[in-house]
Amino acid sequence: MTLSEKDNLYNWHPYTQHKNAFNHPVIVKGSGALLWDDSGKEYVDAIASWWVNPFGHSNVFIAQAIFKQLTQLEHVLFGGFTHEPAILLSEKLAQILPNNQKRFFYSDNGSSAVEVALKVALQYFYNKGEKRTKIIAFEDAFHGDTFGAMATSGISFFTEAFKGSMLEVVRIPVPTKGNEVKSANALKKLVATNDYAAFIFEPLVQGAAGMVMYSSSALDELISIAKKGNVFTIADEVMTGFGKTGKNFACDYLIEKPDMMCLSKALTGGTIPMAVTSFTQEIFDGFYDDDVNKALFHGHTFTANPTGCAAALASIELLETKEIQNNIQLVNQSHLAFEQHIKNHPKVSSTRVLGVIFALEIKVNGKQDYYGEMRNKLYSFFIEKGVILRPVGNIIYVLPPYIISKEHLKKIYQTIEEALDYI
Numbered sequence: 432m433t434l435s436e437k438d439n440l441y442n443w444h445p446y447t448q449h450k451n452a453f454n455h456p457v458i459v460k461g462s463g464a465l466l467w468d469d470s471g472k473e474y475v476d477a478i479a480s481w482w483v484n485p486f487g488h489s490n491v492f493i494a495q496a497i498f499k500q501l502t503q504l505e506h507v508l509f510g511g512f513t514h515e516p517a518i519l520l521s522e523k524l525a526q527i528l529p530n531n532q533k534r535f536f537y538s539d540n541g542s543s544a545v546e547v548a549l550k551v552a553l554q555y556f557y558n559k560g561e562k563r564t565k566i567i568a569f570e571d572a573f574h575g576d577t578f579g580a581m582a583t584s585g586i587s588f589f590t591e592a593f594k595g596s597m598l599e600v601v602r603i604p605v606p607t608k609g610n611e612v613k614s615a616n617a618l619k620k621l622v623a624t625n626d627y628a629a630f631i632f633e634p635l636v637q638g639a640a641g642m643v644m645y646s647s648s649a650l651d652e653l654i655s656i657a658k659k660g661n662v663f664t665i666a667d668e669v670m671t672g673f674g675k676t677g678k679n680f681a682c683d684y685l686i687e688k689p690d691m692m693c694l695s696k697a698l699t700g701g702t703i704p705m706a707v708t709s710f711t712q713e714i715f716d717g718f719y720d721d722d723v724n725k726a727l728f729h730g731h732t733f734t735a736n737p738t739g740c741a742a743a744l745a746s747i748e749l750l751e752t753k754e755i756q757n758n759i760q761l762v763n764q765s766h767l768a769f770e771q772h773i774k775n776h777p778k779v780s781s782t783r784v785l786g787v788i789f790a791l792e793i794k795v796n797g798k799q800d801y802y803g804e805m806r807n808k809l810y811s812f813f814i815e816k817g818v819i820l821r822p823v824g825n826i827i828y829v830l831p832p833y834i835i836s837k838e839h840l841k842k843i844y845q846t847i848e849e850a851l852d853y854i
Contacts, residue, residue, distance in 0.1 A: 434469060446802070456814070461488025464835040466819070476819045477843045479832045482638070482670050484701035486749050487834040493700045493745045500741035509537065509734040516740030523747055524709065527679055529688040532709040536727075537735035541669035541695035542575025544706035545631070548665045548691045549579040549598070550729055551710065552629035555663070555717040558725045563628040567621055567662065570602045573639035574631060574667050574693075583631050586639060588801065601627075605637065606649035615652055622660030630657045631665040634681035634689075635785065638670040641826035642790035644783050647684040654687035663714070664689040669706075673697040674750055674759050674833065677786030690714060700746035705739035758833045762787045765837065766829070769844045778851045790828040791847065793854070799824035805854065812853055818846045 432440075434457045444455065456468040464487055466474045479485060486493065500516065507514055521535045536547050549566060556563040568574070568583040575581065581590050582597035590597070601621055606614035621627055634650060637643040654664050666689035671681040674697070682689060691714065695706035718727050733739070749755055766789040773791065774782045780794040799805050806822045813820040820827060820843070827850070829843055 448802075453811070463487040463489075464832045464839050472817060474814075474817050474819050475835075475839045475842055476832065477813075478819060478821060478828070478830050479697075480701060480819075481696070482675065482830055483696045485674060485697045485833045486700045486746065486755070487832045488701070490700055490702075490749075492749060493702055493742055496741045496745035497702060497738055500738045504737050506733065506736050506738065508732075510730055514735070514737050514740075516737045516744065517735040520740045520743050523744060524694075524707065527747065527751075528692060528709055529680075529682055529685075531688045531690075531711050532692060533712040534710045534715040536708045536710070536729075537740075538706045538708065538731050539704050539733055540575075540706050541667075541693065542577040542580040543731065544669065544693035544695050544708045545574045545580040545583070545665075545667060546577050547708040547729060548631070548693055549583070549629065551691070551708070551714060551718075551727060552663045552665065554727065555714060556628050558717055558720070563626060565599045565601060565627045567618065567627050567630040567657075568600050568602050569605045569632055569637065571605065571637060571640040571643065572602070572631070572633060573637070574633075575669075586801065605643060605645055606653065607643065607645045611646075611649045611652070614649065615656060618653055618656050622656055622662050625660070627660075627662050629663040629665050629691075630654075631667060634666045634668060634671055635676060635684060636671055636681065636788060639823065641792070641823040642783065642788055642828045642830075644785055644790075647686075651685055651687045654685070654689065658687070658690075663691060665691045665693065667693045669693055669695045673746070674755070675786050675788060675830065677759060677763055679750065698746065699739055699742035700749070702742045702746075703736070703739040704733075705736065705743060755833050759787055761837075762831065762833060762835065762840070765840050773844075773848065776848075776851060778854070787833065788828065788830050790826055793825040793827070793851070795825045808854060809850055812850050813846060816846045816849070818843055820847075 435454045458466050459469050460467045464476050466476055524535055538544055538547055566583055570585045572585045574583045578597055582600050585602050603617040604610050604614045657664050666682050668680050672694045690711050692709045699705050718725055763786055766784045770782045770784050773779060778794055779791055781792045783790050801824050805825055809822045827847055
């Protein structure tokens with residue numbers, strides 16, 4: 432029995448209807464921006480494997496940091512103990528995040544980071560004896576698949592089966608160009624009720640919605656409105672964090688600062704599952720009390736795993752190098768050049784670029800299903816051509832590793848052009 436046959440026999444893959452899914456390529460090796468399957472076929476990873484591998488696959492620098500940590504202390508419970516890698520990582524995060532972020536809670540993945548933020552927002556007001564049980568989020572948001580994160584997500588078919596089982600969340604329009612006033616007015620009305628504990632958002636780019644982008648000035652206004660109404664703001668930087676937008680964090684474009692931030696994905700350079708939720712000192716102080724019941728009773732077995740912390744420290748060290756920062760700018764410039772080349776294509780309705788993110792929207796009649804015929808046709812075409820791209824409906828996006836070569840970027844762009852002729 433082949434590995435592919437065994438995979439079909441045993442494994443249940445994410446976001447997959449197995450009845451009509453094709454056999455998944457069996458990836459056996461990765462290096463830089465490339466992956467190889469068990470037949471020797473080469474793939475360019477144009478989305479950094481769901482946005483987690485900014486420094487490329489099998490990065491030796493991160494691997495060495497992991498090996499060193501594994502041979503010293505692989506794991507210790509964080510309940511009642513601490514360790515140097517977690518202390519150093521928190522110290523480093525305090526230096527590179529907005530300067531109001533003072534406290535750091537570790538978990539395992541992006542959804543969990545969001546769950547922690549939501550629970551903290553709700554319990555903060557509960558600890559004060561104030562009833563605020565609702566959350567504000569954007570339309571078409573995506574914050575993860577656990578129940579709190581799912582509740583704040585606005586992509587309906589992900590959550591349709593669970594209606595009535597989740598937090599109460601009210602959605603406001605995304606402040607895309609022309610919708611800024613509508614979005615701000617909607618938030619003002621909700622904030623005025625004093626029913627809401629937090630406003631959660633993907634800063635500047637809604638990833639799973641198809642790389643929908645909006646301005647930093649629009650988000651600054653929304654954060655200001657929330658703060659005036661004593662509603663906490665949660666920046667979900669799981670996708671945008673660690674260089675994707677051209678700055679270390681999307682929030683670095685803002686004047687206003689969020690009260691909480693959620694980080695994961697590129698945190699460890701794609702090596703070890705890990706997440707962080709950061710908080711202001713004010714929020715931490717809302718749990719600092721003689722009453723033990725006001726503590727945050729939330730935890731994960733692998734909270735602040737030392738090996739994950741070591742990987743994160745190595746990843747941040749790489750991010751801060753001149754070489755990587757230059758590479759981010761080179762990818763951005765390459766995207767901008769391709770945008771100029773492709774934006775007037777007869778099948779293209781719009782394009783957008785921010786940092787290493789490029790998105791192209793294909794002209795269609797009517798709304799395309801998220802996992803509809805066009806998406807599936809495009810995805811299969813890209814895989815056949817040896818390029819890993821996962822279109823969202825009629826939107827093709829590129830979010831490559833920062834270390835990608837000009838030649839591999841060129842292959843990605845050429846394959847997208849071929850796809851436009853193919854559909």
